[in-house]
Amino acid sequence: MGKIPTQLELASKGIITDLMKRISKEENVDAKLICKRIKEGRVVIINNNRRKIEKPCAVGYGLRTKVNVNIGTSTDNTDIKDELKKLKVALEYGADTVMDLSVGGDLKKIRKIILKESPLPVGTVPIYEVAVGATKKYGSFIKMKKDDIFDVLKDQAEDGVDFFTIHAGITYKSLELLKKYKRLLDIVSRGGAILASWMIHNKRENPLYEYFDRVLDIAYRYDITLSLGDALRPGSIIDATDNVQIEELKNLGELALRARKKNVSVIIEGPGHVPLSQIKKNVALEKKICRGAPFYVLGPLITDIALGYDHISAAIGGALAAAEGADFLCYVTPSEHIRHPTVEDVKEGLIATRIAAHAADLAKGIKEAFNWDKKLSFYRKNRNWKKQINLSIDPKKASIMRKYSKPSISDVCTMCGKYCSIKLAQRCLAL
Amino acid sequence: MGKIPTQLELASKGIITDLMKRISKEENVDAKLICKRIKEGRVVIINNNRRKIEKPCAVGYGLRTKVNVNIGTSTDNTDIKDELKKLKVALEYGADTVMDLSVGGDLKKIRKIILKESPLPVGTVPIYEVAVGATKKYGSFIKMKKDDIFDVLKDQAEDGVDFFTIHAGITYKSLELLKKYKRLLDIVSRGGAILASWMIHNKRENPLYEYFDRVLDIAYRYDITLSLGDALRPGSIIDATDNVQIEELKNLGELALRARKKNVSVIIEGPGHVPLSQIKKNVALEKKICRGAPFYVLGPLITDIALGYDHISAAIGGALAAAEGADFLCYVTPSEHIRHPTVEDVKEGLIATRIAAHAADLAKGIKEAFNWDKKLSFYRKNRNWKKQINLSIDPKKASIMRKYSKPSISDVCTMCGKYCSIKLAQRCLAL
Secondary structure: OOOOOHHHHHHHHHOOOOOHHHHHHHHHOOOHHHHHHHHHHOEEEEEEOOOOOOOOEEOOEEEEEEEEEEOOOOOOOOHHHHHHHHHHHHOOOOOOEEEEOOOOOOHHHHOOOOHHHHHHHHHHHOHHHHHHHHHHHHHHHHOOOHHHHHHHHHHHHHHHOOOEOOOOOOOHHHHHHHHHHOOOOOOOHHHHHHHHHHHHHHHOOOOHHOOOOHHHHHHHHHOOOOEOOOOOOOOOOOOOOHHHHHHOOOOOHHHHHHHHHOOOEEEEEEEEEEEEEHHHHHHHHHHHHOOOOEEEEOOOOOOOOOOOOOHHHHHHHHHHHHHHOEEEEEEOOOOOOOOOHHHHHHHHHHHHHHHHHHHHHHHHHHHHHHHHHHHHHHHHHOOOOOHHHOOOHOOOOOOOOHHHHOOOOOOOOOHHHHHHHHHHHHHHEEE | OOOOOOOOHHHOOOOOHHHHHHHHHOOOOHHHHHHHHHHHEEEEEEEEOOOOOOOOOEEEEOOOOEEEEEEEEOOOOHHHHHHHHHHHHHHOOOOOOOEOOOOOOOOHHHHHHHHHHHHHHHEOOHHHHHHHHHHHHHOOHHOOOHHOOOOOOOHHHHHHOOOEEEEEOOOHHHHHHHOOOOOOOOOHHHHHHHHHHHHHHHOOOOHHHHHHHHHHHHHHHOOEEEEEEOOOOOHHHHHHHOHHHHHHHHHHHHHHHHHEEEEEEEEEEEOOOHHHHEEEEEEEEHHHHHHOOEEEEEEEEEEOOOOOHHHHHHHHHHHHHHOOOOOOOOOOOOOOOOOOHHHHHHHHHHHHHHHHHHHHHHHOOOOOOHHHHHHHHHHHOOHHHHHHHHOOHHHHHHHHHHHOOOOOOOOOOOOOHHHHHHHHHHHHOOO
């Protein structure tokens, strides 16, 4: 197959592609501006050039804040059916991308099904498949070979994966720092821990770092967006914004530059567990060190104690991060830190994250976001329950809640009844 | 009964009371500092001097962010039993105060039971009882008399209510502004709408404003904290920080000064619906206009569209508001805008708000807050599930979630299984 230029390559030449035009329409942002920002590396379009999907997705400055949903099997739960139910929920409740993080069962088969079923861009963390394959092949992932990694990358690229999380920023030097500066929680990234184990056991540099050009070659060929992973993100608010985290972020900044030079789109993954008071600083650091590359935050969780409610902790952190300039929120479910999420957990996590993203869009001045609130509040004022509920983030839930609490006066609700403030005010102000 | 000086009066004379000492111990803040800040009006202790309670509560600068839970009957749901279940949930999940907002059934009886059962300070919005009483007595609350208001205030004070929401800031002038500056949602405060209806129908000034000195006399006598209500808070993010809201806030600032001069403690109620980008400004305005008086925010909700999930919307807004200096968060339940909350809704709302308050405490630098996270993360690192769960915000929920998703390797969880990052990192870093 011949060489197809990447969107970044075309943008660099000032060429406005059909994909850019489509994004321009969806986001209500001038196509020239989209093109310019892609050129600058501040916007990326996530879409493998071998894969035609219904809903390609752009991430970055001036665009609506996007939301990713992680699905995929675990070693304990390998049933693909549950994961497909989660995919359905992701689609129904407005996810912008999904990531297949499977580590249990037939990974290639699962990935192919998810790619087939998903109209949204699909991301993966290829090192998972490498580790699972090496465990089967050699008895332990510690024995995986460099070429095993690139074989998986190529295979997944060919299958159509749209974006890869690549933990190329965790280096031998950063592991030395990790040992030097005692952390409360050393490594909380699954991919990061796999790579660190391999590096320490084999006394070798991270192959994703050492052979980053090979990663770039594959990404370039398929126009895969690289999501540069933060293997050393803080796993406790006590560890937030420490030297270890910043060392890795600097590495990611350099790798981002190298990627752009090779016309490969990149986004940067961010923490993690961060107290509210450090979120603004974290976003500013990423934007500075990575020269405006879109920021994809995993939460951030603003406390460690919200076990069972980490979707709320992440919604708080994500809303603030995105209001400060983060572009892409990875959802967190109520199951975080406890278990492989259920279908219901996925729904709860996605909705909380969408509320956070929307709140940030209001702060960012996204016009469509304002119109949504305005319209809903108009119907609220007029006590048009049907339209108010239909416009809400989860009409099913809202309509059930109202159904089981019928007011004796039909146009109000059971909270205020005849003392409904909106109705009282409307009446007296009309006098 | 003889005159008992209020805490504010005693603090003004530099007298450190037993109550101040107790708060000092609980908050781990020097008693002299507590006394000084009470004198300055930046801290209040909420406790009617006729009522001995287990857990008096202080609110304000330098202290832990407090959380209030609203309970109480509605016109459609008048069963006190459900409200007592909500009180139990409030106690179990760590509320600092409760408000009895009943408007259905025998209000005095309900209030007396709640006061008897609650070891926490209890607040009310007395105008509700006035309106309900006037509706019974005269056929409509529009016909309520000025003295009906003060009779209820006295009666509730004598019963032991610890704090009153008093909507004294909604004036005839502010209603003129409300008509002039078109709002999307005019009035969303139940008490505010009752007063506005009365004022417009009777063409009279708000009696709580006109006779504010009488309110102060009662509050002084019982050392009741006045929570100056924001009848004109924005009910849509479109209306946030508008002229109407600010006009009322200025009134509250003046009333707060008058209260302090009469040795009555005040806190200020705040919005409402506010986009993330305006929260910092709202907190700063309150602190400036009301000269550092504790800020009690109702949310704020950062979007109008989160019907069924307004507890999450409020947690986002509340966390940021408190991190910026708000002192007291009124919880919001998932039922907000839809129905009278269920017991489960109360639990969900309270926990979300407690997460927000705790996140703010981390940002405020409250040492105990950090220690909580640190301890939990220590057990997380050591995969001590029992202790980690026991320390979490809702051990019951976390333990059920784990129970129904048992991992095949006992010290990890079903998300990562044998690829548990914490375990892998611990092992390889020990090499």
